[in-house]
Amino acid sequence: RETQNPKQAPGSELSAQSPTRGSNSQTARSWDHDLSPSRMLSGLSPPENPKPRLKSVPTKASREEGLQTCAKEVMVLKxxxxxxxxxxxxxxxxxHATVVTESQFFRVKVFHVGLKDKFIPxxxxxxxxxxxxxxxxxxYNVSSVSDVSADRKMEVSSRLIQNANATPKIKDLHSEEPGTFVSGVYQVHKKMVLDQCITLYEIQDDTGTMNVLVYGRLTKVNCEEGDKLTLICFELSGDTRQLRSVTHSFIKEKQETTTQS
Known part of the structure; x- marks a missing residue:
């Protein structure tokens, strides 16, 4: 008469029937791993790889000087x-464009507008x-930009993307060196048309105010007090620090409305 061991674990009969087949035992171990109690209770699939965490996330755009011939893979932000x-x-x-690698971000000037369809976020x-x-x-050249595999993804930390898109605080701009180029979105506190080719704006944020001198073609931008100005490639100058437009500066107005953009 056969008796059954009451402490025998469920499924052990399968192992007992095929004790010599190593592949079955490996499969069983694999099942034990995949069907762990926490996995069975949660019913969740394995988590995706999180975005990389940098030990030190840069707060300013990285700089390179001179001709760069080595290829650099980047992801376009805007x-x-x-x-x-x-x-x-x-x-x-x-x-203008902003791009990132997995550890840095860069400001880019593109002088061939035919490349615009490459710079997609x-x-x-x-x-x-x-x-x-x-x-x-x-x-400058079309050959300077090339596509990579369509399924190529770049894992970039959310903090790096946030820093690349951030607007510098006016308080911090007052301590920057003259000649620093600034990009950001600021609210217009005051506007004064000095002459046909010069407009003076006073911008503000929660840390202070700063004057912005706009010359030439950019004075045609229709921006009034209370609106927001997107400033790109504006140069810090003067002992008291003010921003001024230069040849490659760009402005875009964002008029304040009751709806969120």
Whole structure:
């Protein structure tokens, strides 16, 4: 008469029937791992790999100087629309972009507007044969930008993306060195038209105020007190620190409304 061991674990009959088949025992161990109590109770699939955590997340755009021939893989965060930066030759156009690697972010000036369809947010592209100058990467040729595999993804920490998109506080700008280039979104507190080619804005945030001198083509931008100005590539100057537009500066107004954009 056969008796059954009451302490025998469920499923042990299967192991007892095939004691010599190593593959079955390996499969059983695999099942034991996959069907752990916590996994069975939660019913959740394995978590996806989290975005990488950097020991030190940069708060300022990285700088490179001179011709850079080595390829750099980057993910596009944002890009402006193309604009004519030369008032004499309106065919000379460019656009600004912000790109990131897994550990740095960069400001880019693109002087070939045919590349605009490459600079799509979240797209990964390769940059090469560009020039580093004054805190920007300058791209002039179509051959300097190439596509990578369509399924290529880049894991970038959310803090790095946040820093790349952040607007510098005015209090901090007052302590920056003259010649620093600034990009950000600020509210217009006051506006004064000095003459046909010069407009003075006073911008503000919760840390202070600063004057912005706008010259030439950019004075045509229709922005009034209370609106917000997107400033890109504005230079800090003067002992008391003010921002001023330069050749490659870009402005976009964001008029305040009751709806959220």
């Amino acid at each position: 890009a402006t629309e193309p604009f004519a930066y030369d008032v004499i030759d309106e065919e000379r156009k460019m656009f 979240k797209r990964v592209i390769t940059l090469a044969d560009y020039i580093g100058r004054n805190g920007f990467l300058e791209v």
